[in-house]
Amino acid sequence: MASTDFGLQREKVLMKTAANQSRMNQASIKRRVGKYEIGRTLGEGAFAKVKFARNLETGEPVALKILDKEKVVKHKMAEQIKREIATMKLIKHPNVVRLYEVMASKTKIFIAMEYVTGGELFDKIVKNGRMREDEARKYFQQLINAVDYCHSRGVFHRDLKPENLLLDAAGNLKVSDFGLSALSQQVRDDGLLHTTCGTPNYVAPEALHDRGYNGATADLWSCGVILFVLLAGYLPFDDSNLLNLYKKISCAAFTCPRWFSFGAVKLITRILYPNPNKRITVAELLENEWFKKDYEPPIFDEREDTNLDDVEAAFRDSEEHLVRERTEQPTAMNAFELISMSKGLNLGNLFDVEQGFKRETRFTSKSSAIDIINKIEAAAKPLGFNVDKKNYKMRLQNLKAGRKGNLNVATEVFQVAPCLHMVKVRKAKGDTLEFYKFYKNLSTCLDDVVWKTEDDMPGPKQG
Incomplete structure (x- = not known):
């Protein structure tokens, strides 16, 4: 009887050991794509998943955006994705998320981007509410620096909002998500953009009509809405009825709370001006007294050449340009x-x-x-x-x-x-x-x- 009991005990121990070993092996399996080891999921959208990854050659962490080729083709998103990638490769600014590299396998497209660890500016607002004026001004200055740089390169974001503004470990702002951006080549003969896009609460009034709009002035309107949110802790234009919301935006029907300083009220009123031709320009904004307080222009080196060959290669089916996906474990x-x-x-x-x-x-x-x-x-x-x-x-x-x-x-x-x-x-x-x-x-x-x-x-x- 004792011998039988011992046999059962031993069998249980072996089964438990095998189960633990199986769980351990599953936990330790690592996926590799080219020189990147892929880790946990950072975020997920309709067409893409973002994973934490590490460059095995340098040890540098990156955010790896993974797109399913079949979905991209099925929903006719190839040109938009190519535009997003090309746009981000053109931008080299300390307040814009960098795109390092683009790769593709037979079934997926991989975009290696700067890994930003401080979360979204939106989360900071949700957690802490409205900001002190000097803190809001610092983020607004960095936002305007980034947007002005993008515009100088012929790039318009068209979906600026706190959810698309990230913070790095030092608390500096980083503009992300150029999925709805437009390159200057997409401007029609009339000199205007004609695609209505963006998040309704942040969209400029001229973008709501089918008469075309200037990408730079529309982006600046969105920046004004963001500044209002930073200082107030809530939106200047909000309504559960979309038609009513559009009416409020079209006539710039908003009220600044009493704690706004006179300089902030004056500036926001000039940015959130419904007529884009009379709206303040970035050049004028840079000379504004409220904006210039404690202003530190960014210092950076942008001499590095931009090569878009990998963008084209990622959308080709040529075997020589494809990377291998493989699973590894110690x-x-x-x-x-x-x-x-x-x-x-x-x-x-x-x-x-x-x-x-x-x-x-x-x-x-x-x-x-x-x-x-x-x-x-x-x-x-x-x-x-x-x-x-x-x-x-x-x-x-x-x-x-x-x-x-x-x-x-x-x-x-x-x-x-x-x-x-x-x-x-x-x-x-x-x-x-x-x-x-x-x-x-x-x-x-x-x-x-x-x-x-x-x-x-x-x-x-x-x-």
């Missing part, structure tokens, strides 16, 4: 393998017979697998090593020949648990003493990665 180590590698049971030849130095060693880390790989690479290169990476294995080769030729070191990352990895470092070629010295130098550079070294791991000490 090798998972089960309990039996872990036990066999402990000091008491490891029967491998870990020591050089002649010199007594280790030819192989291990350490554990609570860092992610990709962070471990990046840190080892960053530490090995200054020591004179070439680095060849494949998945979660690395080959390090010393450029300078030693006593027994060039030292080659192999490393591999194993997953022990969802938040715990074991790293094996072994001499693949060369002198063991040189390997020992290399590992000592390497380990001093990995203080923030290493959790426990082999000497800290459980198991009886070897004499």
Whole structure:
């Protein structure tokens, strides 16, 4: 009876271990597209999903916008998407979200963009309500800087609102989402745009009629609505009935609250002027006394050339321009393998017979697998090593020949648990003493990665 009970216990333990291993493997699976490792979902829309991703060559985080080609073609969105991409590549300004690169697989289009961590300006308003005048002015100044730059490049946003204004880690404003923007080439012979778009509460009155409108003055109206919202905490034009809302916008029927300063009221009234021909211009706005207080013009370098070849290539079906999507994960180590590698049971030849130095060693880390790989690479290169990476294995080769030729070191990352990895470092070629010295130098550079070294791991000490 006891034997049967023991058998059942063992079966339960094995089943539980297998289930945990399966969950661990699923959690650790990584998707890669070109040089980017894809992580969690940041947002999702009708035609696209935005994922957090990391450039494996530089370690830099990006926001990766992923579009389904079939949906894009089905809804005839190809030209609009191409326009969005081309627009963002033209813009290089500190207050505009940067677009780094465009790629495509057989089924998807991938847009690598600047990863902005501070959230939406809209969320800040919802959470804290209206802003102090000096804080609102700072954001408005950055918004006008960005919009003026875009207009100078022939780019009109056409959907400016707090939801499309992001904040970086330092609290600086970043204009995003050019999905409804228009390039100057889309202006008709009459010099006007003719597509009605944008969010109703922020749309200029002239954009509501089918008589055409100037993209620059329409954008400026939206900026005026945003400034009102920042200072008031609510919209200047709002109505549950869309027809009534349009009437209020058309005649600029709004009232500034009593806490607005005289300078703010005067400026907003000049921006939210229903006749676009009499509305304040950006040039006039830059000279306005309320606007100029504590104003700091942006300083940036825009000499980098813009290449749109990848935009065209992303919409072609040519095999040579397609990137591969692949799934990767570190090798998972089960309990039996872990036990066999402990000091008491490891029967491998870990020591050089002649010199007594280790030819192989291990350490554990609570860092992610990709962070471990990046840190080892960053530490090995200054020591004179070439680095060849494949998945979660690395080959390090010393450029300078030693006593027994060039030292080659192999490393591999194993997953022990969802938040715990074991790293094996072994001499693949060369002198063991040189390997020992290399590992000592390497380990001093990995203080923030290493959790426990082999000497800290459980198991009886070897004499």
